[in-house]
Amino acid sequence: MSVDTSAGAAGYRPSRTMPLWAEARRQASRRRTQLALGFMAVLPLIVLAAFEFGGGEDDESGGAFDSLVGLATSGGLNFALFCLAVSAGFLLVVVVALFCGDTVASEASWGSLRYLLAVPVPRARLLAAKLIVALAYSAVALVVLAGVALIAGTLRYGWHPLGSTVAAEIAPGPGLLRLLAIVGYLAVSMLVVAGLAFLLGVLTDAPLGAVGGAVMLWILSSILDQITALGNIRYLLPTHFSDAWMGLLSTPVQVDGLVKGAISAVAYATLCWGIAFWRFTRKDVTS
Amino acid sequence: MSWTSRLRRALPRPTRGRVVAGSAVLVLVAGLVGWAVWPERTGWTSQDETITVVSGPEGNENVRLDARLYLPRDRDGRVPAVLLAHGFGGTKESVSDDAESLAEQGYAVLAYTAEGFGRSGGQIHLNSPDHEIRDAQGLLDWLAARPEIQTDAAGDPRVGVVGGSYGGALALMLAGQDPRVDAIVPSITWNDLTNVFLPQSADTSATGVFKKGWAGVFFGNGGAVPATGAVAPPTGMTVDPACGRFAADVCAAYLDVATTGDPEQKTLDLLRRSSPAATVGRIKAPTLLIQGAVDTLFPLSEADANARSIAATGTPVRVAWFTGGHDGGAGPQSDQDRVKFLTLQWLDHYVKGGGGTPSDDFTYSRVAGFSALDRDLVTNGYSIDAYPGLTGTGRTELELRGPAQPIANPPNGNPGAISSLPGTGGRLSTLLAGVAADIPGQNASFETSPVSAAVDVVGSPTVRLRAASPTGEATLFVKLYDVDESGAETLSAGLVAPVRLTDLPQSIDEAPERTIRLPAIVRRIEAGHTVRVVVATTDQAFLSPVQPATYSVQVAAALELPTAVGKPIADPQTIWRYVLAGLLAAIVVGLAVVLLVRRRRLRSRHTPTLPEYAETPLVVRNLRKAYGDGFVAVEEISFTVERGQVVGLLGPNGAGKTTTLRVLMGLTMPTAGDAMVFGHRLVPGSPVLSRVGALVEGPGFLPHLTGLENLHAYWKATGRPWADARFDEALEIAGLGDSIHRRTKKYSHGMRQRLAIAQAMLGLPELLVLDEPTDGLDPPQIAEMRRVLKRYATDGRAVLVSSHLLAEVEQTCTHAVVVNKGRIVASGPVEDIVGDSPSVLLDVSDVPAAERVLGELGVRSVLPDGPSGLIVDMNGTPRSEVVASLVRAGVAVDRVVPRRRLEDAFLALVGDNSRGSGDR
Incomplete structure (x- = not known):
């Protein structure tokens, strides 16, 4: 951790170790990265095919969410919205947990972590590079999902206003902005998962434990959130505001839930990352 | 094994850090639980009372009323009172929440059960002036007699009357009948029951x-x-x-x-008689009228009638609408908060006498959308300077189109159209989906073209209608639908306008035009939507004629919509936006501070270099490592590796070799002592580590990459110039041939080991640290590896090799350091250590005899070694003489093996403890 760079070998500079693109390529070469991103691109097409073959007869009724199903085939924007809505509850959580939870834990389980530290890559720098790249891949996954869904949906169902039974139809231009805002909010709300998974990944050497642990905590929080008897304690649950993006569908936009959700997500993520950095820069790497 | 020791094993060892962390968590949990279950000290006390009032038209009926008096706990002298009346079918219990919150605000609250309900006596007279109202006057007398209650004059308590629905009408009628009432807040109530029913x-x-x-x-x-x-x-x-x-x-x-x-x-x-309409004009008590916009029982027009009558006398009156009512319930939280605020503000000024005069602006709310979180409607609040009544502040006229249409009234009005579901309890969200359903053949429809700009309807729309009937009479229901682009129609709040027309002609051409005042609504008709006026013959909420008939109806083109544009009421939720901004700013500032402090601390803690060791690849001084659970892996180890040396770190499994190497790689922090590489003290991440190549605890590769890609990925992570890596030399050492292009997960253990050594040699570091390098290699590869390491140590480089195999060290190294149980047992040049030792191993036929003979010879020590073996420290006695003496004494000697020092040292440490010094 010394800044005495003169002590190092020729050409060695702590600030040049573990360049972001090197970490990005490290992760890009992994099958799980390719599969996860590939699935994000394929999912909208599968959904599209299901709508095509399914005949479109559905007798869903009640609830704001069901209306999204009914409207999914009404245009590209609605189709993208539907794909995001069905992914937000679980798929995105798993993908983000995978990118963020497995990045440190898998290096530890392969034994390559100690060689990176012996390079030496400063620990905080290593962790920062891993976190930034994992977050970038998570963002790419979200954008790929939304982008493919939007393009595929628009090609198949056309460029129509964004409809919902919650409020009046929104013209395509502002509708696209709303969709982007929803993607943005989903990205922010996924910071909780990213924080939990990353922290667990630093604390454990088992990638499965980190990814599974984060997903299980998310599910636990979702279950507790269903119990209205908990009252105001529910506001402290990291998943309490995960559906707040629906406020972006009404006119005028309801941002209160979004703001609270962003506060919750940012606070949790900062806490988790803070602990992760604090722990990783002090712990003995024994794996 | 006792259960306590089992338990102790199962639990983690209580180190200081764990104890501290555990206690912190425990305190936190205990604090949260305590905070959650701590009995909240209420700001009020309550006392159940049975109050007998004299009532009845003759003033001779005694009625016992079940009541409860709430008093503020910390009151200072006499306090003003609030008489709290419940809704139809309720009791004093159904208003307990309101009573408690008013008592918290410093009011004495008298909640009671009206006669005919709950535990009270009497009968339901439907707010008769002679019964229920007179009961309430008796309660005012009772309040005035209480010592806790503030009075304006003898027998005149300072009191406000608050109530909803049945209780709201009581408040109005009591204030109209009894001048002692100081202020009233009636909500969702009626003006005239004949208009209501x-x-x-x-x-x-x-x-x-x-x-x-x-x-x-x-x-x-x-x-x-x-x-x-x-x-x-x-x-x-x-x-x-x-x-x-x-x-x-x-x-x-x-x-x-x-x-x-x-x-x-x-x-x-x-x-x-049971309606406030008769006496409302006599009210002198300032009145806050709260009415729900989702109420098919007491629509907004009832409050409007009350407001106009009270205002006509000059009494202060204020009107507020919320999105709720007998169909809509209490409404969204924002509306509940607003209503509560207005109520308290009203009482505080007109009853308690504090606070400024409440403004007389009119507030209302409009559905903004559906909340994903609360599964309920979200409304926005608006205010207008003065109450505009039901005609709005402006007017928009739309043109309805549609020909005169015949519509049939089925016998007994069955089947009937559905517009609302009376008495199902307020679920606002069901109104979203809309329960409205029209029966074909029973309705005529008239529609506008899409509106070009959004219309904010606030009030009662009006249409003109002509109807003809063969019976001369017609019962019709006129509804106004908001129809969106996709054709979905919404009946605002489920409200319909029932119409009964008499003296109708047979032919529509002769029919007179009637003005129909539709129910007051608050709704924004978005641009692009159309408005549809439907005239139906049936509605399940109303009684239709028994006789079947077919009417003709025609709605005139002009549809008048009252409009109003209110000022949005500031939403207290916007505070969270500042919280978010503050949080983000705090994180940015915190991050900057952490980085600055860190940089400063690193600079000030600049690790000193010791110039005397600047040319020494490795100096380890008094190194000690104790783990968090108390296990000491390395007691104390000191050694030096000079340029040109290949030093072997020899010891059994668990001697502390690997822990020492981990410290050298900056993976673990030593508890005491230090290690210096070229004079630089090693801490995790020391830049000088870049002059060290390492293989510690086996290879670690990305399994999905080929061997070559792994080396490339590793070198990229160093950030050093590509040319410095010397890949060709490293690959030659690895000797993997074409397998270098295969994925490492397909590699054998030996291949991985060789690749790891090649990775350690990338960039030809000046100090090479290898942990068990020959592990998994076959004999020719081991021989090759020995040559490589020896050659590597030339040119001023140095190698440190750890091994648990004596032969390994003996054949590869120039120097050796023998460790056991975390301590150095022997160290020095291999030749010195490996040279002849003063002891021999003897295999003899008769061990006791041999021991006796050897004892006489004056050797230093004799140790048995197996059934027939003896290890003898000769103490200078020649081997030949020992053998001769034994043979002379008749002891047969099978074997004489000279021993070497290293072996001695090794045996001494391994012999008595095959487990080493613990599992490390």
Whole structure:
């Protein structure tokens, strides 16, 4: 951790170790990265095919969410919205947990972590590079999902206003902005998962434990959130505001839930990352 | 094994850090639990009372009322009072939440159960001036007599009256009948029950249409025979199963109107007497009228009638609408908060005498959308400077199109259209999906073209209608739908305008035009939507004619929509936006501070270099490592590796070799002592580590990459120039041939080991640290590796090799350091260590005899080694002489093996402890 760079070998500079693109390529070469991103691109097409073959007869009724199903085939924007809505509850959580939870834990389980530290890559720098790249891949996954869904949906169902039974139809231009805002909010709300998974990944050497642990905590929080008897304690649950993006569908936009959700997500993520950095820069790497 | 020791094993060892962390978590959990279960100290006390009031038209009926008096706990002298009345079918319990919150605000609150309900005596007279109102006057007398209650004069308490629905009408009628009332807050209540139950939306004097749905709910609610535990009606009266606790005249009035829909004058008189309309003009108490926009029982027009009558006398009156009511419930949280705020503000000024005069602006709310979080509607609040009534502040006229249409009235009005579901309890969200359903053939429809700009409707729209009927009469229901682009129609709040027209001609051409005032609504009709006016013959909430008939109806083109543009009420939720901004700013500042402090600390803690060691690849001084659980892996180790040396770190498994190497790689922090590489003290991440190549605890590769890609990825992570890596030399050492292009997960253990050594040699580091390098290699590869390491140590480089194999070290290294149980047992040049030792191993036929002989020879020590072996420290005695002496003494000698020092040292440490010094 010394800044005495003169002590190092020729050409060695702590600030040049573990360049972001090197970490990005490290992760890009992994099958799980390719599969996860590939699935994000394929999912909208599968959904599209299901709508095509399914005949479109559905007798869903009640609830704001069901209306999204009914409207999914009404245009590209609605189709993208539907794909995001069905992914937000679980798929995105798993993908983000995978990118963020497995990045440190898998290096530890392969034994390559100690060689990176012996390079030496400063620990905080290593962790920062891993976190930034994992977050970038998570963002790419979200954008790929939304982008493919939007393009595929628009090609198949056309460029129509964004409809919902919650409020009046929104013209395509502002509708696209709303969709982007929803993607943005989903990205922010996924910071909780990213924080939990990353922290667990630093604390454990088992990638499965980190990814599974984060997903299980998310599910636990979702279950507790269903119990209205908990009252105001529910506001402290990291998943309490995960559906707040629906406020972006009404006119005028309801941002209160979004703001609270962003506060919750940012606070949790900062806490988790803070602990992760604090722990990783002090712990003995024994794996 | 006892259960305690089992438990102790199962639990993690209590280190200081764990104890501290555990206690912190425990304290936190205990604090949270304590905070959650701590009994909240309420700011009030309550006392149940049974108050007997004198009532009845003659003033000779005693009625016992079940009441509860809430008093503020910390009151200073006498306090103003609030009389709290409940809704129809309720009791004092159903208003306990409101009572408690008012008591918290410093009011004495008298909540009571009206006569005819719950545990109170008497009968339901439907807010008769002679009964319920007189009861309430008795309660005012009672309040005035209480020592805790502030009074304006003897027998005149300082009191406000608050109530909803049935209780709201009581508040209005009590204030109209008794000048002692200082302020009232009636909500969701009526002005005239004849208009409520026999509404007529056309400008005609014909009796309206009976609202059978709600009337039935009302009557069923109070008609129930007293439940168990309730106070039975006074003795001598039998409970009529048809009337329950209703007074006979009220019961008879219901039976009259519900049977025919055309009530007798007596019934109309009773309904009028039970309405504030008669006395509302006498109210002098400032009045805050709260009415719900989602209320098919007491629509906004009832509050409007009250407001106009009270305002006409000059009494201060303020009107507020919220999105709720008998159909919509309490409404969204934002509306509940607003209503509560307005109520307190009103009482605080007009009853308590504090606070500024409440402004008389009009507030209302409009549905903004559906909240994903609360599964309920979200509304935005608006205010307008003065109450505009039901005609709005502006007007938009739309043109309806559609020809005259024939519509059929089915016998008994069945099947009937559905517009609302009276008495199902307020679920606002169900109104979203819309329960409205029209029956084909029973309705005529007239529609506008899409509106070009959004219309904010606030008030009662009006249309003009012509109708013809073969019977001369027609009962019609006029509705206004908001139709979106996709054709989905919404009936705002489920409100319909019932119309009963008489003296109609047979032909539509001769029919006179009637103005129909549709129910007041608050709705924004978005641009692009159309408005559809539907005239139907049936509605399940109302009584339709028994006889079938076919009418003709025509709605005139002009549809007038009252509009208003209110100022949005600031939403307290916007505070969270500043919280978010603050949080983000705090994180940015915190991050900057952490980085600055860190940089400064690193600079100030600049690790000193020791110039005397600047040319020494490795100096380890008094190194000690104790783990968090108390296990000491390395007690104390010191050694030096000079340039040109290949040093072997020799010891059994678990001697502390690997821990020492981990410290050298900056993976673990030493507990004490230090290691210096070229004079630089090693801490995790020391830049000098870049001059060290390492293989510690086996290879670690990305399994999905080929061997070559792994080396490339590793070198990229170093950030050093590509040319410095010397890949060719490293690959030559690895000797993997074409396998270098295969994925490492397909590699054998030996291949991986060789690749790891090649990775350690990338960049030809000046110090090479290898942990068990020959592990998994076959003999020719081991021989090759020895040559490589020896050659590597030339040119001023140095190698440190750890091994648990004696032969390995002996053949590879120039120097050796022997460790056991975390301590150095022997160290020095291999030749010195490996040279002849003063001891031999003897295999003899008779061990006791041999020991005796050897004892006489004066050797230093004799140790048995197996059944026939002896290890003898010769102490200078030649080997030949020992053998000769033994043979002379008749002891046969099978074997004489000279021993070497290293072996000695090794045996000494391994011999008595095959487990090493613990599992490390």
